[in-house]
Structure formats: C-alpha cells, structure tokens
Amino acid sequence: MDSSFDIISDEEVQDIRSALEDGDLCTATERLSKSLREIENAPLNIAITGESGTGKSTFVNAIRGMDDEEEGSAKTGVVETTKVPTPYVHPQYPNVTVWDLPGIGTPNFVADSYLQSVEFSRYDFFIILSSERFKQNDIDLAKAIQAMNKKFYFVRSKVDSDLNASMIRRKKTFNEENVLNEIRNNCIQSLKDGGIPQPQVFLLSFLDLDKYDFHEMEDTLEKELPEHKRHIFLISLPNISLPVLEKKRQAFRKDIWKWASLSCGVAAVPVPGLSVVCDIGILVNAMTSYKNAFGLDENSLEKLADKLGKDVSELKSVIKSPLVIKEINKELVTTLLTRGATGGLMIVEYVVSNVPMLGSLAAGGISFATTYWMLYGFLKEIAEDAVRVLTKALETPV
Numbered sequence: 332m333d334s335s336f337d338i339i340s341d342e343e344v345q346d347i348r349s350a351l352e353d354g355d356l357c358t359a360t361e362r363l364s365k366s367l368r369e370i371e372n373a374p375l376n377i378a379i380t381g382e383s384g385t386g387k388s389t390f391v392n393a394i395r396g397m398d399d400e401e402e403g404s405a406k407t408g409v410v411e412t413t414k415v416p417t418p419y420v421h422p423q424y425p426n427v428t429v430w431d432l433p434g435i436g437t438p439n440f441v442a443d444s445y446l447q448s449v450e451f452s453r454y455d456f457f458i459i460l461s462s463e464r465f466k467q468n469d470i471d472l473a474k475a476i477q478a479m480n481k482k483f484y485f486v487r488s489k490v491d492s493d494l495n496a497s498m499i500r501r502k503k504t505f506n507e508e509n510v511l512n513e514i515r516n517n518c519i520q521s522l523k524d525g526g527i528p529q530p531q532v533f534l535l536s537f538l539d540l541d542k543y544d545f546h547e548m549e550d551t552l553e554k555e556l557p558e559h560k561r562h563i564f565l566i567s568l569p570n571i572s573l574p575v576l577e578k579k580r581q582a583f584r585k586d587i588w589k590w591a592s593l594s595c596g597v598a599a600v601p602v603p604g605l606s607v608v609c610d611i612g613i614l615v616n617a618m619t620s621y622k623n624a625f626g627l628d629e630n631s632l633e634k635l636a637d638k639l640g641k642d643v644s645e646l647k648s649v650i651k652s653p654l655v656i657k658e659i660n661k662e663l664v665t666t667l668l669t670r671g672a673t674g675g676l677m678i679v680e681y682v683v684s685n686v687p688m689l690g691s692l693a694a695g696g697i698s699f700a701t702t703y704w705m706l707y708g709f710l711k712e713i714a715e716d717a718v719r720v721l722t723k724a725l726e727t728p729v
Contacts, residue, residue: 373559375427375567376453378416381460382436382468386488389537390460391429395421396569398638405431416449423623424567430454435468442468442475455560456482456552462489465518465532470525482555484533487518490543491536511543541572549578562586570626570635573718579624580714586617587706614664614702618654618709625717627655632720639724649719652712667705 377394379387388405392398399407405419414433421427432449457476459469465485476483490511497510515532522530531551533544549568556564565582568575622628626635627650636643650656657663 372426373563375560375563376430376455377428378430378432378449378451378454378457379460380432380435380449380457380472381488382462382466383434385460385462386537387431387434387460390458390486390488390535391419391431393537393540394429394569395419395427395567396571397422421567424563427563427567435472436466440468440471442471445472446475446479451476451479451481454481455556456484458484458486460486460488461518462487464521465525466521467525470522470527473522473527484548484551485518485522485530486548487514487532487534488537490514490534491538540569541575546572546574549575553578566620566624570631570717570721573721576625576714576717576721580710583621583624583710584707587703587710614667614705615659615661617706618664619659621710621713622655622659625713627713627717627720635720635724641724646720646723649723650716651719652709652716654709655713655716 379391381387388407389399391405392401392407397404399405403419403422405417416433417431418428419431421429430449430453435445457472459465459473461469465487469485473483473485493514494507494510498505511534515534518532519530522532533548533551535545535548536542552564553561562582565578568578570576570579623631626632632646633643635641636646647656654663
C-alpha cells in the first residue's frame with residue numbers, strides 16, 4: 332500500500348476507493364470529511380505511574396513541552412504530590428491528556444485494586460517510571476496491566492543524575508555508554524527475575540528529554556499505537572529535536588492527500604463558488620495546524636526563546652518563508668489562491684464546475700492539484716523554517 336494511506340485503516344481506504352469507483356462522489360467526500368474529523372479529534376490518554384520520587388509530575392510536564400513553573404503544569408516536589416488520578420491537558424491539543432497517577436510504592440499496594448481505583452480503561456497506555464531498579468510493585472502492576480490487554484512501557488528516569496555521580500566517582504575510567512548499558516542491563520535483569528520475559532526499558536532524563544532513549548521510545552509508541560491515535564501523538568510531541576520535527580513533517584505529509592481529495596470531492600458538486608469557499612477553509616485549517624505543531628506561532632516562539640535564554644527576534648531572523656510570520660487567515664489564503672498560476676486554475680475550476688456532467692471531473696482534478704501542491708509547498712517551507720529556528724535556539728554562544 333502507498334505510504335500516503337498509512338494514516339487510515341485498510342477498510343476505510345477501500346470504502347473510499349469503492350465509492351469513487353462507483354462514481355459516488357458525495358459518499359466518498361463524506362467519508363473523507365469524517366476521517367479528517369476523527370484524526371483531528373482522536374482522544375489520547377497517557378497514564379504516568381510509578382513510585383513516589385521517580386519524577387512522574389516532571390515527566391507529565393516535559394512530554395507536554397512545559398516547564399515545572401509554567402501555568403497549567405503538574406505540581407512537582409520531593410514527596411508524593413499526587414493523591415488521585417490528575418488529568419493534565421496538552422496546551423495545544425485539548426484531546427491529548429497526560430494523567431499523573433498516584434504513587435504505587437505503599438506497603439499495602441495491590442496492582443488489581445490500584446488499576447480499578449484509577450479507572451484503567453480510560454488510558455491508551457501506561458508508562459511505569461522508576462529512578463532505580465524496578466521493584467516488585469512495578470512488576471505486579473505491569474502484569475496486571477497486561478492481563479487487562481493494555482500496553483505498558485518501562486522508563487528508567489534520572490539517568491543524568493546517575494551519569495553525573497559516576498563521573499565524580501570514576502574520574503579516570505568514566506565512559507557514558509558503559510554506564511548507560513550497566514543501568515539498562517540492571518533494570519532488564521530485575522524485570523526478568525520478576526517474571527517479565529522480554530522487557531524493554533527506556534532510559535530518560537526529564538530535564539533533557541531529547542537525550543538517551545527518548546527517540547527509541549517515540550518510535551516504539553508510534554508503531555504500537557492504533558492508526559487513528561498515532562497522528563495526534565506525533566504532532567503533540569514537544570519540538571525538542573530535529574528527529575521530532577522530521578516525524579511531524581512525515582505525519583503531515585501523509586495527511587495532505589486527504590485534504591486534497593476532500594477538496595476534489597467538493598469541487599465535483601455543481602454549486603457555483605462552493606469549491607473555492609471549501610478550499611479556503613481546508614487550507615486555513617491545515618496551514619494553521621502546521622504552524623502550531625512546528626512551534627512557529629508567536630506564543631511558542633516566545634516560550635522557546637525564554638527557555639533557552641534567547642531573544643525572540645534572534646529566532647525569527649532565520650525564518651525565510653514570508654507566510655510563516657503572517658497570520659494564517661481567509662484573506663491570506665484567498666490571495667494565494669488568486670495569485671499567478673494557481674489563480675488561473677481556480678478560475679478554470681469555477682467555470683468548468685458549472686458545465687453539467689462534463690465539468691465535474693475536471694473541476695475535481697484541478698481542485699485536488701491546487702490544494703495538494705499548496706499544502707505540500709507550505710509544509711516544506713514551514714518544516715525547513717522549524718529546523719532553522721531550533722538549530723538557532725540550540726546554538727551555544729561563542
């Protein structure tokens with residue numbers, strides 16, 4: 332199957348293709364529209380659990396791209412601060428919720444009753460944290476989650492602290508890779524001893540999320556999440572590295588054909604001007620999504636500059652696309668659609684859409700091409716600008 336269809340199920344693709352082959356453009360358009368709404372609004376609930384002091388609240392903030400002192404962040408501290416399951420909504424994507432669950436390190440902990448008390452069915456997957464060896468409570472919880480047919484992942488937190496301590500103790504023989512392998516093997520062995528046959532452990536530092544095993548964890552989650560959840564997971568990730576930006580570009584790239592196909596279906600409806608109005612709405616929606624996801628909106632740029640001690644004008648100075656620094660609205664998109672060759676295509680589309688029977692397919696093809704190439708070009712520009720901005724933000728002063 333073409334990689335463009337990865338974002339939706341085989342059954343959905345077949346339904347759309349069948350409708351198109353039967354000439355039922357209304358049904359195909361309706362299904363595409365429904366699919367796009369489902370992708371945009373798919374709820375994602377991530378559960379973070381583990382013993383007190385493992386950094387649950389800090390991870391809740393980090394995975395949402397927030398600092399501990401930011402408004403709306405999870406409360407952090409050296410003692411257990413979470414007494415009941417607490418939802419933290421993503422600042423940009425309200426359908427993504429990260430849940431800070433109560434600590435599991437109590438003497439009376441029972442995995443089954445714990446899962447019932449936190450309403451395990453609401454979560455898409457669990458992340459079990461430990462800042463040292465995984466203990467029996469962690470193992471019991473993992474087994475209970477598995478028995479209930481839910482996904483779980485082990486994360487060993489605070490590896491930066493272990494590396495710093497090892498560097499102090501072993502000034503002459505310190506080797507970062509060796510220490511990381513030692514930590515990983517120790518965790519894996521403790522889980523195997525507890526009855527987890529093939530455990531996978533991700534080593535992370537929540538203070539520097541991009542380091543160590545974050546991208547391996549991200550790849551694993553991407554592969555194992557249901558298709559309709561995968562897209563929102565990828566675009567909601569914090570823009571902390573070039574690999575994350577590339578993942579987002581790929582996710583949006585797979586989405587373009589659906590917006591273009593929706594435009595094509597509407598263009599085939601013989602109502603004067605309907606397609607032009609629809610195309611404007613489609614483009615405003617998609618382009619705004621790209622800008623926000625890549626962190627190039629004003630608020631995200633200011634947060635990034637503040638976090639890394641940069642002047643926001645310094646970050647904006649490397650943005651090359653004139654569209655990125657403008658507000659994405661109907662007026663801007665209308666100007667783009669009526670300018671140059673694209674404007675010519677839109678005029679032709681408007682005319683042929685009024686010719687009964689003969690004009691429908693021509694209008695649809697023109698609308699598809701117009702929407703597709705405009706989104707393709709804008710995505711390319713904004714992704715490149717995002718790379719330049721992040722590279723500039725991470726520059727170390729000479």
